[in-house]
Amino acid sequence: MSAIMDTAQIDTTSAQDYALETRDLGKSFAGFYAVKGVNLQVRRGSVHALIGPNGAGKTTCFNLLTKTLSPTTGKVFLEGRDITRLRTAQVAKLGLVRSFQISATFPHLTCLENVRVALQSDYGKSFRFWSPISAVSELNARAVELLERVGLANALDLTAAELSYGKKRALEIATTLALDPKVLLLDEPTAGMGHEDIEPITKMISEVSDGRTILIVEHNLSVVATLCERITVLQHGEVLTEGTYDEVANDPDVITAYMGGVDEL
Amino acid sequence: MNRLLLIGLLLIVAIAAPFFVYPVLLMTVLCFVIFASSFNLLLGYAGLLCFGHAMFFGTAAYITGYVLKTTPISIEIAILGGALFSAAIGYGVALVSVRRSGIQFAMITLAISQFIYFVLLQSEFTGGEDGMQRIPRNDLFGVIDVADNNAYYYVVLAFAVAAVALVYRIVHSPYGEVLKAIRDNEPRVESLGFRPERYKVLAITLSAGLAGLGGALKATVFQFATLTDVSWTVSGEVILMTLMGGLGTLVGPMVGAGLVIWMNDELSQFGEWSLIAQGAILLLVIIFFRRGVVGEVQNLVRLVRSR
Numbered sequence A: 001m002s003a004i005m006d007t008a009q010i011d012t013t014s015a016q017d018y019a020l021e022t023r024d025l026g027k028s029f030a031g032f033y034a035v036k037g038v039n040l041q042v043r044r045g046s047v048h049a050l051i052g053p054n055g056a057g058k059t060t061c062f063n064l065l066t067k068t069l070s071p072t073t074g075k076v077f078l079e080g081r082d083i084t085r086l087r088t089a090q091v092a093k094l095g096l097v098r099s100f101q102i103s104a105t106f107p108h109l110t111c112l113e114n115v116r117v118a119l120q121s122d123y124g125k126s127f128r129f130w131s132p133i134s135a136v137s138e139l140n141a142r143a144v145e146l147l148e149r150v151g152l153a154n155a156l157d158l159t160a161a162e163l164s165y166g167k168k169r170a171l172e173i174a175t176t177l178a179l180d181p182k183v184l185l186l187d188e189p190t191a192g193m194g195h196e197d198i199e200p201i202t203k204m205i206s207e208v209s210d211g212r213t214i215l216i217v218e219h220n221l222s223v224v225a226t227l228c229e230r231i232t233v234l235q236h237g238e239v240l241t242e243g244t245y246d247e248v249a250n251d252p253d254v255i256t257a258y259m260g261g262v263d264e265l
Numbered sequence B: 001m002n003r004l005l006l007i008g009l010l011l012i013v014a015i016a017a018p019f020f021v022y023p024v025l026l027m028t029v030l031c032f033v034i035f036a037s038s039f040n041l042l043l044g045y046a047g048l049l050c051f052g053h054a055m056f057f058g059t060a061a062y063i064t065g066y067v068l069k070t071t072p073i074s075i076e077i078a079i080l081g082g083a084l085f086s087a088a089i090g091y092g093v094a095l096v097s098v099r100r101s102g103i104q105f106a107m108i109t110l111a112i113s114q115f116i117y118f119v120l121l122q123s124e125f126t127g128g129e130d131g132m133q134r135i136p137r138n139d140l141f142g143v144i145d146v147a148d149n150n151a152y153y154y155v156v157l158a159f160a161v162a163a164v165a166l167v168y169r170i171v172h173s174p175y176g177e178v179l180k181a182i183r184d185n186e187p188r189v190e191s192l193g194f195r196p197e198r199y200k201v202l203a204i205t206l207s208a209g210l211a212g213l214g215g216a217l218k219a220t221v222f223q224f225a226t227l228t229d230v231s232w233t234v235s236g237e238v239i240l241m242t243l244m245g246g247l248g249t250l251v252g253p254m255v256g257a258g259l260v261i262w263m264n265d266e267l268s269q270f271g272e273w274s275l276i277a278q279g280a281i282l283l284l285v286i287i288f289f290r291r292g293v294v295g296e297v298q299n300l301v302r303l304v305r306s307r
């Protein structure tokens, strides 16, 4: 473990090299620490995986990073800036946007509307209750472009509820990308998908990682191996180890930790 | 095209209606159409269930009545004044309730409406238990005499058309898109950089103002305002109208308002029993017509078309 968590290396790397960083991050639910003392450092421009057995605290970590939950201990830095006290909406405006573990679309809106809502976030007309929707039709081209990118060009006018599970996830990614986030958090983007959906999604994530930082929770290890430069393993809310795929996969602690949860691998 | 034809047809029917039906009954329906539409805006498009919506309806009735009784201000200004007053109350209610959702929001709004009921009961200017009598219909624009019910019907109709058009506009606006997204998935909207509370505050304020418009008009139609208009029974009635007609459809609340008023009329001969009958009908609607009358019809049309 000490070989991987090389403290000397962390000290010599300036904070400016990290898009996202946490120090001693912790969250307790009525005395039970779901996340405890987590020091996470995500290099700018990298794809970084957060893995661990069910209940390890990965989703809670995401909730803390985007301020869906407020941390009990510790701090969160985005591009070196302390965002621990900000609200979810402010964090999003600063360029840190997440997807959800449970598919988060707007079921009664069409695909086009789903993405356009996100585009409205920076457009400054979202309180115009007196304007016809054509007031934001300028956004349609960009929305269509995003939908094409995730393979939903034929589904513009379908409501999200009508989409298959895999397509819902794709729609969610298009919606997230609409904000052009600097840092993207993806919570199990391939969970519940059939094999035929996993490959395109993986390819898409790899495409959008260009010029962005991505932190991804993923159970499918072949996806992790394809996408991620660095991997952090969580267990019982604490960091078990961190390193490259090969380092982590051969770590005896990780192998032991996963014994109980092999079914997910 | 089809839709324009339908709207035109409806307008012709509405314009001709007072020649066939008692205008006061028609005006009552129109007031409740506005009221139910305002409720539908809140529940159907913002996902907020208000249990005390009558507070906006009834308060505006008193305010407009009071203005007309004590000043020579023209009637349309008095009506809009009542609506604005209710919008202001709505804004206040929104500030204290917007962070709650679901049943908690419903309970807070119920509590506030009971409080307002009490305040109006105790107030001098409302006439307490007796209600506010003899509200005059000041001249429209200060010049047009609208004392006659046949003439006044068209004023009420104009307000109702404007109100429904406004709801349509809100629902199909950039703001409406965000509002529907909040209804569908609030945490997601927040994660996209919005502050959902602010959009909900605006929705409650707008809905309260529209509900107030309905109440203000009703006070001028009957020329009196009573505590009934602020009571929980009216709050319940508007829920019934909206659900019966079809939640989240624009026409639903109109049909619902007509149905419930007609039903009340028919049931009134049974006295106290009418309440029980109302409850039973609501139950039947919830069990068999989950989408409301208009929602079920739309669904049928969709099914037939997709064949």
Ligand SMILES: Nc1ncnc2c1ncn2[C@@H]1O[C@H](COP(=O)(O)OP(=O)(O)O)[C@@H](O)[C@H]1O
Pocket: A029, A034, A052, A053, A054, A055, A056, A057, A058, A059, A060, A061
């Ligand atoms: N809101 C909450 N209240 C109480 N306990 C929670 C809450 N959210 C998560 N937990 C607990 O925290 C632990 C970590 O959960 P989670 O972060 O969802 O794990 P993962 O995403 O790694 O599967 C679990 O034991 C879970 O039961």
Ligand SMILES: [Mg+2]
Pocket: A058, A059, A060, A101
């Ligand atoms: Mg999880």
